[in-house]
Amino acid sequence: MQYMLLIYDDEKAWARKSPAEVDRIMGEWWAYDDALRKAGVHVAGNALKPTDTATTVRVRNGKTLQTDGPFAETKEQLGGDYLLDVPDLDTAVRWAEKCPAAPFGSIEVRPVMVFDRN
Amino acid sequence: MLARGLERIYRDEWGRVLAPLVRLTGDLDLAEDALQEAWARALAAWPRGGIPQRPAAWLFVVARRAAIDRLRRRGREAPLAAGADEGAAAASNADLPADIPDERLRLIFGACHPALSQPAQVALTLRTLCGLTTEEIARAFIEPAATTAQRLVRAKRKIREAGIRWEVPGREDLPARLEPALAVVYLVFNEGYLAASGDALVRHDLCAEAIRLARMLAALLPEEPEVLGLLALVLLHDARREARRGRDGEFVPLEEQDRARWDRSEIDEGTRILDRAVAMRRRGPYQIQAAISALHGAARTPDDTDWRQIALLYGALARLAPSPTVALNEAAAIAMAEGPEEGLKRVDAFAASGALAGYHLLPAARADLLRRRGRRAEASEAYRAALALCRNARERAYLERRLTEVTG
Numbered sequence: 001m002q003y004m005l006l007i008y009d010d011e012k013a014w015a016r017k018s019p020a021e022v023d024r025i026m027g028e029w030w031a032y033d034d035a036l037r038k039a040g041v042h043v044a045g046n047a048l049k050p051t052d053t054a055t056t057v058r059v060r061n062g063k064t065l066q067t068d069g070p071f072a073e074t075k076e077q078l079g080g081d082y083l084l085d086v087p088d089l090d091t092a093v094r095w096a097e098k099c100p101a102a103p104f105g106s107i108e109v110r111p112v113m114v115f116d117r118n
Numbered sequence: 119m120l121a122r123g124l125e126r127i128y129r130d131e132w133g134r135v136l137a138p139l140v141r142l143t144g145d146l147d148l149a150e151d152a153l154q155e156a157w158a159r160a161l162a163a164w165p166r167g168g169i170p171q172r173p174a175a176w177l178f179v180v181a182r183r184a185a186i187d188r189l190r191r192r193g194r195e196a197p198l199a200a201g202a203d204e205g206a207a208a209a210s211n212a213d214l215p216a217d218i219p220d221e222r223l224r225l226i227f228g229a230c231h232p233a234l235s236q237p238a239q240v241a242l243t244l245r246t247l248c249g250l251t252t253e254e255i256a257r258a259f260i261e262p263a264a265t266t267a268q269r270l271v272r273a274k275r276k277i278r279e280a281g282i283r284w285e286v287p288g289r290e291d292l293p294a295r296l297e298p299a300l301a302v303v304y305l306v307f308n309e310g311y312l313a314a315s316g317d318a319l320v321r322h323d324l325c326a327e328a329i330r331l332a333r334m335l336a337a338l339l340p341e342e343p344e345v346l347g348l349l350a351l352v353l354l355h356d357a358r359r360e361a362r363r364g365r366d367g368e369f370v371p372l373e374e375q376d377r378a379r380w381d382r383s384e385i386d387e388g389t390r391i392l393d394r395a396v397a398m399r400r401r402g403p404y405q406i407q408a409a410i411s412a413l414h415g416a417a418r419t420p421d422d423t424d425w426r427q428i429a430l431l432y433g434a435l436a437r438l439a440p441s442p443t444v445a446l447n448e449a450a451a452i453a454m455a456e457g458p459e460e461g462l463k464r465v466d467a468f469a470a471s472g473a474l475a476g477y478h479l480l481p482a483a484r485a486d487l488l489r490r491r492g493r494r495a496e497a498s499e500a501y502r503a504a505l506a507l508c509r510n511a512r513e514r515a516y517l518e519r520r521l522t523e524v525t526g
Contacts, residue, residue, distance in 0.1 A: 001281045088281045088282070089231075089233060089280050089282045089283075090291075092281075093233070111280050111281055
């Protein structure tokens with residue numbers, strides 16, 4: 001079964017960190033990424049640029065509206081995701097616990113929908 | 119007589135028969151429907167032919183066949199076709215399997231999965247393990263049946279769609295996964311024990327269901343001291359249930375209870391089970407609470423109570439599982455052991471922290487201590503403050519009585 005780990009944290013916290021701290025945290029992320037691949041559960045993964053680079057698009061009455069920023073202002077922002085292939089929710093949760101953002105951010109675990117087009 | 123026998127079988131065997139059906143079909147709804155059908159057949163067959171020697175095995179065989187029929191009707195290949203037709207002969211004792219494996223732990227850990235909300239865990243546990251109907255659960259928790267039904271539908275959907283397995287967690291995950299299960303059992307018990315509203319009889323059934331669940335868990339996980347601690351705790355509390363209610367249903371506090379109305383055999387059993395748990399030398403909040411309850415149970419009169427020991431236990435509990443009520447209870451125990459002045463100091467320090475602002479138990483505890491100290495004017499003021507915050511009718515009656523005592 002595929003699960004998406006949606007990784008939320010306070011993106012402003014990054015700006016307050018020292019370069020040494022950022023290096024250490026990036027090291028944790030590389031190690032986590034390696035562990036996912038080694039376990040054979042990694043399908044895809046992305047890190048997103050901060051929400052001040054986001055553009056939100058809506059089409060209303062046939063007209064496209066673009067707005068600067070994320071779709072909603074929240075205390076924690078979507079900063080990245082992993083798509084994992086694991087047998088069940090418990091296994092997905094176990095990987096979410098190990099995510100470097102878990103101790104201070106939030107990891108939303110969502111099963112991925114499967115469509116049968118026939 | 120027969121009806122009571124049937125009722126007992128239903129209560130005792132529902133979860134036991136459902137568990138292997140869930141494993142075989144991997145589908146709770148299907149398993150429940152099949153068992154329901156088997157039960158309907160039992161109700162038709164048993165009054166005429168007699169109750170089979172192994173009713174659980176009978177129900178399992180008939181329900182398994184019903185499950186296969188349903189899978190076939192859905193147009194699927196039955197994944198459990200082996201022995202599919204044996205159910206036809208299920209009325210004869212000779213053809214029944216000697217026993218069906220006890221797989222109820224799967225149901226407990228699935229129903230109390232931490233990814234489900236606690237109200238959903240409670241409803242699913244009562245439904246799958248105790249066989250309570252949606253209407254019975256709704257009545258017990260005083261909510262519309264539609265609310266309970268929707269809660270159950272949502273929980274089952276999440277289990278199915280999110281990939282929650284009906285499985286017993288591995289050794290290393292067991293203590294963490296046990297916590298929500300124990301919390302559900304204790305919540306069910308308290309819902310019946312503290313019942314302040316609704317049909318008291320219906321609600322007291324919840325105590326019986328919780329004790330049944332705690333016994334089941336203790337039998338299935340005999341090496342887990344907190345499971346035994348929980349069973350001891352609910353038995354020790356339950357022993358005082360009748361004595362907590364006065365003639366008009368009013369709440370009677372511990373110190374005023376008629377101790378002759380305490381159920382001695384329940385106290386003895388609870389204490390024995392607690393001793394077994396403590397001997398395993400892994401303490402936890404349920405064991406500590408049971409130990410406090412056992413000390414009350416051992417006291418022949420209120421004056422015999424070992425308050426010093428109880429205060430120490432509350433202190434230990436406050437470190438392990440801190441909560442405002444535990445802190446207040448510790449203060450009350452200190453007051454009994456060392457005098458109301460010491461207790462008041464604790465309560466006032468606690469009030470200054472603001473942790474219990476707006477909670478009636480804080481002024482109520484102060485009021486009781488002031489009353490003991492003979493500071494009647496301050497006590498009546500505190501009782502009034504407590505009454506202004508308290509909504510529970512039985513507790514209000516108690517506070518009003520005390521208020522009259524200190525003002526009269």
